[in-house]
Amino acid sequence: MTTNKISSKFHLFFTSLLTFLLASGSGFSQQTLETTNQTLRYSRYSRLSPKIIPVKISERTFLLQMPVEKLEDNPVFDDYEFYFTILSSYNQAFQNENLTRLQENDLKKNTANHFYFEQRIQIPEEQEEAIALIKIVDTRQGDEYYYHMDLVGPFILGHPNFGAYYGNDVPFDQSFLIQEEALLFKSNSAVSLNRFFYPTEFASPFPPMETKPAPAPREVEVVNQGDFLVNTPRTFDEKGYYFIQSDTNSTEGLLIKTVSQAFPRVETWEDMVDMVVYISTRREHEALMEASDKKKALDQYWIGLTKDEEAAKTLIREYFRQIEFANILFTDFKEGWKTDRGMVYTVMGPPTGVTFRQNAEIWTYGDLNSNSKINFTFARVKNILTPNYYILNRSRALQPEWFKSITLWRSGRMDF
Incomplete structure (x- = not known):
């Protein structure tokens, strides 16, 4: 009789302990979006x-x-x-x-x-x-x-009641569209869709340790290009971004960023000059911007960093491969390399840990179980154009690791 009472009490204690551990996220924690490494x-x-x-x-x-x-x-x-x-x-x-x-x-x-x-x-x-x-x-x-x-949810202003498709009826799943390529739009609840064009260009973001806000345009040009019928292919010929809506009185729509034929790769020497801003000193970048012969200036720039032609070729290849991946992964209404996440990805490389909260995305670099790891937190911001718009929480504490990565790039020793 005594043994049964003890056994019963032990079972009750163990069940309570297990419930507590599951609820508190320790010990036997279960998988959630907040704990899943993506x-x-x-x-x-x-x-x-x-x-x-x-x-x-x-x-x-x-x-x-x-x-x-x-x-x-x-x-x-x-x-x-x-x-x-x-x-x-x-x-x-x-x-x-x-x-x-x-x-x-x-x-x-x-x-x-x-x-x-x-x-x-x-x-x-x-x-x-x-x-x-x-x-x-x-x-x-x-x-x-x-x-x-x-x-x-609180960051969702609505989803469109129409879909965009490639020619084979697979949904358009990229964040960018090559200029003059066509998409097919389908809807069961709308006869026509409205198209608004934004020819806006954006500057590259400030580095992670720059705590003052980046300048933002006071006005954004928008061109109402009228409506078009669904169930017919539609091309997008101008470079910028478009917002497609079935109801202009709502916040629901679809963002389409149009890019040049070369995208996500670099297209011109001028583009290349813009993109090296993340690993250049201010004086170096200003000199490249002012150079009349951008190709010659860039050749001198890369050789000047590595002091070795073969090392320079490897550095160029790796750096612009990072730009290419940033463009594929993070393009929204900005080119991917110009977003905060694209900037960090270009310089720091792919994170070793990626987790999400409702209001943030957190990247970890280094051993996930180490005290020496560093986190970049991107705050989620409500935006009519995209439900996945993130801005980096900037901090001077990020400066040492940021400069360390830039030094590795400039010495040709960055390796992913």
């Missing part, structure tokens, strides 16, 4: 790139378009496990058994460049926050790919 999202060696593109059917009903770009040659569907779910917060726990497994017969399309899924979902009226999540597991080596998109 570093493969920005890796230079990823094999897949998933996206979630919500199309609003009604206020609480969405068609989730989930194109998964194939970055490796001829990927086999069975080498991966595909899952999705809808979370009610960034700290809601999820495990594979809670997720919906997507099978090969769930594919809407399987093209040379994409696995493409669609799911129609309904958000309960009382739910104040909803985040769509796709998870992909590479069964060969255990790599896990994630992508999430807020459907309902």
Whole structure:
């Protein structure tokens, strides 16, 4: 009798302890968006790139378009496990058994460049926050790919009730469009769409330790280019960015950034001069800007850094490869290298840790379990053009690591 009472009390104590540990996030902590390391999202060696593109059917009903770009040659569907779910917060726990497994017969399309899924979902009226999540597991080596998109929440001003597609009916899943290329727009609730063009150019951002705010244009030029019918291909011929809406009285729309044929790579010597601002002194950059022969000035600049022609070639290749990745990953209404995240990515390289909160994205460099690691926190800002707009929390504490990375670049020793 005594033994049973002790056993019963021990069981009660153990259950309470386990519940506490799970709730407090220590010991047996469960996986959430806030604790999941999404570093493969920005890796230079990823094999897949998933996206979630919500199309609003009604206020609480969405068609989730989930194109998964194939970055490796001829990927086999069975080498991966595909899952999705809808979370009610960034700290809601999820495990594979809670997720919906997507099978090969769930594919809407399987093209040379994409696995493409669609799911129609309904958000309960009382739910104040909803985040769509796709998870992909590479069964060969255990790599896990994630992508999430807020459907309902404080940073969402609305999702469009139409979709944009490539010629093969796969959703437009890039953040930029080459000038004069066409997209097809489809909608079940709109006959025509309105197009607004912004020919704005943006300056490069201030470095992480510069705490005063960067200058912002007082006015932004906008050109109303009228409406066009859905279900017909539409080209975008001018360089800048466009905002497409079905209802000009709403905040809902689709951002399309138009770029030159060479993008995401560098196109001109003038562009190259602009882009070396992150690793140049002010005097060096001013001299490059003023040079009449930009190519000759740049050749002298790179050789001057390395004192070796072959080392200079390697440095140029690596630096502009970083620019290219920044453009692919972070372009919004600005070119990717001109965003705060693109700037940090270019100079510091891919982060070793990437986590998300509702209001921030945090990058970690160094050993995640070490006291010597450094964090860059990007605050999420509500923006009508994109639900994923982030600005770096600048601090003078970031200066030592920033200068250390610049020194490595300038000596030709930066290696990712």
